[in-house]
Amino acid sequence: MTRFADRTGPIRLGMVGGGQGALIGSVHRVAARLDGAYELVAGALSSTPDRALASAAEVGLPKDRTYTDFTEMAKREARLKDGIEAVAVVTPNHMHLPVAREFLKRGIHVICDKPLTGTLADARKLEAAAGKSDALFILTHNYTGYPLVREARARIAAGELGDIRLVQVEYAQDWLAEAPDPDNKQADWRTDPARSGAGGATGDIGTHAWNLARFVTGLRPEALAADLQSFVPGRRLDDNAHVMLRFEGGARGMLWCSQVAAGAENGLRLRVYGSGAGLEWHQENPNRLLVTPLGGPTSIVTRASGATGPESRRLTRIPPGHPEGFFEAFANIYGEAAQAIRAARTGAPLPADVTFPTIADGVEGVAFVDACVRSSRRNAAWVTL
Template sequence: MSRFEGRTGPIRLGMVGGGQGAMIGSVHRVAARLDGHFQLVAGALSSTPEKAEASAREVGLPEDRTYTDFTEMAKREARLKDGIEAVSIVTPNHMHLPVAREFLKRGIHVICDKPLAGTLADAKKLAKAAEASDALFVLTHNYTGYPMVREARARVAAGELGAIRLVQVEYPQDWLGDVPAPDNKQADWRTDPARSGAGGATGDIGTHAYNLARFVTGLQLEALAADLQSFVPGRRLDDNAHVMLRFEGGARGMLWCSQVASGTENALRLRVFGDKAGIEWRHDEPERLRVTPMGGPVSIVTRGSAATGPDAGRVTRIPAGHPEGFFEAFANIYAEAAAAISAARTGAPVPAGVTFPTIADGVEGVAFVDACVRSSKRNAGWVTL
């Protein structure tokens, strides 16, 4: 039985990181409150005391639930009768392990931003901590929350594409196409190996692309060959990667991620081709799934239409024609987490259909980055995860 047995109403949520100037922190807060499943009641929003306090005031946290140290927060919240039941971790990558460990060992559920950790060693340590805890661990690979991504996954699983032959996934951006300004804190930590980890673009967005391909196809990776570049002079981490993929069963793939692709903003795209049909999903048109049967007419399946199935339907919020996007997809991950946490209050099983990225997905994502770095050092030689 959960230590939160008897709790009712919204899940009392804490947050570590995500203070002033942190885009992803505000995204998590919007996603958490969109459906009313969570109530943010505590936070250590920055490691700088003044910033932590100012950030807490901005989001309406009371002074007695505002912390400047995450360990103090974990200890005190675990003792409080109305303490937090879950915590969102939205810090730079190198802090995921120490922060998550403090809450997991006190039975507090963790919702962690990706990638799981900065290094594979840390990811494995975090997996052990999660295994030893009775708390849930949710990783926010938010693109798996889009209804038409769920639709694509269901169609692959139902065999509509036939035997999968080819998987093409790409995630280009251009925001790191030059040396960033000194005050660009988001760029600063993402290009710092000590805080970001072994991967630059591969860790920041390559893990999203890899997770999306795995989520939709269900294919297990056999080996990869990666060619990583750091095009911007002086950059210590990769800002572009071309990765060849070999999947078990014979399917082949290609993953491209870049943060120096001039003129692109957030151009995530997945294409999967089987011996019967192909599908394509694009982040800039998230409500449409392009289906291409072998020798047949191309069809466009839209979110909320009669052509979609129950997997897409259960994460569809509003009628077709009213656009849903990034915040809603992110909120779907939080809603799935809420369903699992609510079930844990009574020891009930997770409701059927509830799906969210787990600690295992996180370890695999960091292993993907580690393999890419190893492969590139071997002149793009083939390696396993």
């Protein structure tokens, strides 16, 4: 039971990072308020004091709950009777550990953007900090919140595909196909090893692809062989990766992630093939799941249709034919987190169907990046995770 066990109403949320010019901060704010489960009441939205104050004013934070330092915020909010219950950490990767640790040790739940950290050493430190805290840790691998991703997961778990043999996952973009404008804040930190970490495309979007494949199939990784490239001259981190995968039980897979694939926008795609059937899902057309039995015709399963099961329908907001997309999937992760936080208020058990990415998923994602870098340095040798 937390110090907020008697609180009712919306969950009081704080945010660190996500100020002016930060795309992911606004995405988190939209996701948090979509279902009315949270109220943003405090924030340290930038490491630059003037920008922190201006950013807070833009999103309507009161001056007495606006901070220019995350440590000060954690200390003061923990003392307040109406202090925050949870904090969204939406900083560059290298700050996830120090920020999250300050709130975890004060019993404040953490909702952290991915990847968990920039390095595997930091990931393990954060895992240890989370293990010592009574607070929850939620990682926003938002693609797991799509209803038809949950449908695919349920069908595989029910054995509808038979024994899984092949997993093909890719995430292709082109926004870093050229050297970016120096004023592009997002490109600047994401291509800087000091702030992004050991992986470029592998850390930024490769971890999403990896997590999606793991979440949907449930297969446990055994080893990988990775070939990483930096196609843009002078770039210090990978912008493209081809990864071969071996899973326990004999299944095989391939993962491709790229931020230099000219013409690709946000091409996250998953294909899974079993002994009896295969399925396919595209993030850019997320309201359709293709299911094809061996020797049979392809069925198009649409979101909210009668062909979907309870795992999918519980995350569906509107009737068939009304598209749901990125913001709704992101909000589903926040919604699952809200159920967990409300259960923690009273010590009630968490409903069995509530699922969200955890600290363990985050450590595994960073371990994936670390293994890719190690393998590529050894000329794409097979390495264990």
